[in-house]
Every structure is written in structure tokens, then in C-alpha cells.
Amino acid sequence: MNSHWLPGNRITLLENGEGYYPRVFEAISQAKEEVLLETFILFDDKVGRQLHRALLSAAANGATVHVLIDGWGSPDLPPSFTQPLLDAGVRLRAFEPVRRLFGARVNLLRRMHHKIVVVDGQHAFVGGINYSIDHIAEFGPQAKQDYAVEVEGPLVGQIQAFCRANVEAPQPSRRAWVQRWRNMRDRAEEEREVEDGAVAAFVTRDNHLHRSDIERHYRAAIRSARHRILIANAYFFPGYRLLRDLRRAARRGVQVDLVMQGQPDMVWVMRATELLYRHLIRAGVRVHQYCERPLHAKVAVIDDRWATVGSSNLDPTSLSLNLEANVIVRDEAFARHLRERIEQLMTSHCKLVERPVPGKLRSAWIGVRSFVVFHALRRFPVWMQRLTAPPPRVVPMGDEPT
Template structure:
């Protein structure tokens, strides 16, 4: 029997109501409605915020909340949200919205590639009673009317005691980012001024759940550990839908072992990728997985952007973490891990419908490029998965910095990141 070096971080919190939200059509109306009804506090973190029709709707909701006295904090990533106009930021600031930018620009004399170690979380907490966690950004390409390039994605709406844990985490992240500002005026409130989350939120449902995060200090592989533990424990079925699939060798090993012991292991991956390299890299692992009995389905309707999984009839996870080197070894991520039969059933119904109606199953006999250079590429890709977690640890670490988005002051830095989606 294989044992984990240490148990995964996190604690199960009982009594939550958790609902799956699919695509922008389900997600945006719920978030905007909850912000419209907020009376005390809105905290929002996102990798991408664009000034399109979705971004404008969010802007209007945040401004209206702040003007009626709600405390509003918004954190965006400086690489993922590069194109916000001065007017957009000014209106937020004048209403009282505090916009924080995660590592907005290059570091003179301390060079660090801008695409590495990003703030990739997508979290909303409203009044300490409702939270949203998932993979959906604030951009109109999460709506189906965007066309063939619209993304397929998921998030969850949470009510119950877990919300207090998520709120505490968001407060801590804001305080941590403020502490590491260098040469910046300390403008954000101190820990003593934080609005304390309610200690005993009433039970709202029957789901046990926990927030699991990935960072570059204390929680470097917590999300991956929860995946591996669920895969190792599965006896009937595993379904993973993940946009950017190139996991480390340990996770690949668990998937292959599960399939060989008779578990129905299904991967839903990109068939119409938003970046061609994503499918190329992932497909190099296909032979190793298919030979072990893992079933692979390519979602061909639109680009897949989801990061969800389920195991057997209780366990599930939804969040921001892909199963690739960036998410598993570099980025700041957040997933909710759920133990609930009703939620598992609802998620499985959506995944099953996706596989039946919008996916193409990949067969081993179809992989004709398994000789010559194709065989070499597959071999190299498989062995790269054994090494990249170690290589990632060699890259420079840094303390995450949050800077205030003072209108005009951050425009050069944001413009430097232009084009990153």
C-alpha cells in the first residue's frame, strides 16, 4: 500500500448548501444579484476582468453597492486584467471601491517572468453569508452568444458555515498582500480593522466541504494531494473535466492504477482548444493513459475552461486549478472540495450529458503517430511530468504584492501585460 507523506490540508465543515453553476448564463446573474442585495461587504478576486459587457455589468453592480455604504474590495491579477481604462478605475475609486492589483508590473533589478506565479483564483464573498468559487472570469467569452470561441466552465454557489472560512481566507490574503508592498504608502486597513466573519453561521444544507488553496509557501501541493487521495480511494468511477491537462507523474500514476483496478476513469479534455499547445501537450500523454484503461473524451463544441472532478458517489471538487504545471506548481489557486451525494449526482449528470452529446471519445487504435518522432515526443512528455514539480521549485519565489489601482498610476504596468487572457 502507498502512503502519502502527509495528510492534505483542510478540514471538513458540515452543513452547507452548494449548487453547481454552468457557464456565464448561470453564474453572472447569481453573482450580480447577490452584490445588488449586499448590505455590508463584498470581496471579489479574479484573474481576468475585462471592460466588455460583462465587466461593465460587474462595474455597475460594485459601484452601486459601494455608494450605498457596502465595503467593497476587488483583487485582480496584473497580468490577466491589463486593459482597464482610467475612467473605469476612476469611477470605482470615487464610489469607494478598493481595487487591488496583484503584482501589476515588471520588477527592475529583480526580474521575474510576468507569466509565472499569477493570482489565478476566482472567489466572491458577499456579507459573509454567500460565496462563489470556480473557474469563471469576468469576460463575455464565458457567454454562449460569444460564438464558437465561448468557454465551457463551472463554479459553485455556497451558503452555510464554509462561507466564514472563505471570508477569513480572503481577509488574510488582502492583509498579506498589503504587508508586502515595498515603498508603498500603507493605505489599506489593518487586521484589527477587518470585519470579523460570523463564528457560527447556521447550517444551510447537507454538504460537507472545505476550501483548499495552493500557494508558494505553506500549501504548495494541497489541491493535487486532494485529487490523488480521491483517485486512490475511488472504487467505481472518476470523472475529471479539466481544460489544461498535463499533471505531474504522481497524479498520472494514480489515474492509471485506478483504471487497472477496474474503476471507470473518464477524462474530459479540450478538443477545440483556445491555445493549440494545450491539446498538443495533453495528447502526448494519451497513449500512457489509454493503455491503462483510462477513457479520454475530447470536448469539441467549444473551448473547455472547466476545472471540476468527481469520484464515486460523494466526492467532488470545483475551482480555479487546472491540472498543469502553472496551476499545480506556480499559480495561486482555490478549489472547493465537496462531500455530498446530491451535489455529486448533479455534477455527474452534467458531465455525463457533456460526454454523450458534445464529446468525441479517443481510441488507442486512432493514435497513428506512435512511431518515430511521435513516440519520442510521447516518451519525453511523460518523463517531463516526473520532473517539473522539482524544476518549478527552483524558480524564484516572491512575496505576493497587492498595489492600489490608483487611476492613472498603474496604467503603464497594466498596459505592459496587454493581451494576456
């Protein structure tokens, strides 16, 4: 796994845009040396313009500012937004610029799904929150429920090394990937002096050497669970092995709670997830649907000692195609706090999914349908990898500063 556990970190949970944006914008605007920002979505709206001002402030302070956006997720940034950044010296790049066919975006697969910020090597932000107004409550009933963390301590150096490698070699060879993680390891060793604080790891998923690292961390934690597994995940359709681990945990007496979308932003995603409900509930897993607004979370807590917050869903695209990044924390205080926040959602805004009791014929049909859809969706990334042979590109946006 591409992770190095480091002690001595301060990990702060940030909930929704209301908790995240003020903190990250303040840190960016006060940067003196360097800002590294990677995001799936950046829109030219109220939130995007606040980020825009913070980036310009950092550049005015003399900081080197690198911004990497995903071309599919952020397809429509106008020159009025990008040119002032370029004029200020911001290095602005796009991961696989959007391609359109009859006006529709067609290059959906293998996205750069990170939401990472590193400021002056002192503060790092990792999570699932993009830069768009639909992450704050004023957006209305479709405002997303989501989480991120602010990291201070030795782990920041590891995250910084990762982002710098993306700037220096956006399409690294296998040798370059090995060197990247050696650099991260060396930086981590240099930062090991502080022992107090949370033990944490920065874990990523890519299409080179680390195709299954996030999933493997989840599975290892689930298999070791003794009392409680609590997962809140927006797009839940994991592989057979992770589902098997959850069912086995429930059968050995672990309380397993899954918080899924009940008010989805994409209805078809919820319908696919519902195919798994009967299979999970029969094993003793409790499934809760969050119904206040769209759930965008990618978080989990196990036994109040292991927790993760990041960008990775538990679905075929996140686990098999996209570039993802999570922070994993071994700290009772943080894990307990995150658990309490998720349980507050469960108590106030979730409904427990009851096990359906269909007739024998309908039960057989549901079983056949679930089997076919499950295995088709699980093989979908493999098929798409073969169909999307050209490697993704990272290209400058506009005329970069020299």
C-alpha cells in the same frame, strides 16, 4: 492539507456565464456590509461593465468593497473603468502588475488565479469563471464551457477569512500564514452549529505552506475510488503520481473518464495533453475530447460522493506555481448533479479518443518524445521558481480611498 470539512452547507452548481453572472451580480449589488472579490481576468466589456455596476451599487449601499485582480490576466483596464470605482470607495488592487517587453506581457508565472466572491459573509462564489464576455454563448464558437458554485452555510466563513487575510496581508510571512489558517479554523468552529446539508471544504494552493494541497485531495479521492472517476479539466498535464493513481484505478476496475479539450483556445496545450493519451488509454482510461467549444472546466466527480469545482487546472502552472482555490464537496445529490451535467457534454459533444496503433518504429519514437516532453514540462515550474526569485507584489490601483 489546508482544509476543514464543515457540514451544513448548501452548494449550488452554476454553469457558464449564463448561470453564474446573474446570480453573482445580484448578490453583489444587494450587499450591505462587505464584498470581497478576487479574479484572474476582469475586462472592460459587456460582462465587466455589469460587474462594474454591481460593485458601484454595493458601495452606494454602504458596503466595504475589496477587489483584487491579477495584473497579468487583467492588464488593460482603462481609467474610465477604474476611477469611478475608486471614487465610490472601492479598494482596488492588482496582484503583480503586468510587465511588458516590446509590448508583450512577460511576467506570466506565479499568477493569482482565484475566482472568488464573498458577499456579507453569507454567500460565497468559487469556480473557474472570469469576468469577460467569452464566458457567455453570444461570444460565439469560442465561448468557454465552465462551472462555479455558490456556497451558503458555515464554509462561507472560512472563505471570507481567507479573502480578508489577503486584504490585510497580501504578502504574509510564514507566521502570518499559520495565523491565517488558525483564524479560519476558529471561524469554522463557530459556524459548526448547523449539521444538515453538504459537507464541504475550501482548499487552496499557494507558494508558502500549501504547495500541493489541491493535488493531494485529488490523489486521495482517486486512490479511494471504487466505481467511477470523472474528471473534466481544461489544461491536463499532471504529475507522475496523479497519472499513476489514475492508471492504477482503471486497472483495478474503476471506470475512469477524462474530458479534455477538443476545440482548444490554445492549440499547444491540447498537443501537450495528447502526449499522455496513449499512456492512459493503455491502462484502460477513457479519454473524451469536448468539441463544441473551448473547455475551461476544472471539475471532477468520484463515486457520486466526492466532487470538486474551482480554479485549479491539473497542469504544471496550477499545481506548482499559481494561487488557486477549489471547493470540495462530499454530498451525493451535488456530486450526482455535476456528474449528470458532465455526462450530458460527453453524450452530445464529445468524441472518444481511440488508442492509436502505430508501427514499431513510430511507437518507439512516440514513447521517447512523450518521455522527454513530460519530464521537461514537469520540471518547468521548479526551474521557473528559481528564475523568478522576487516575490509577487500586491499594489493599489490609482489613489485608494482613505
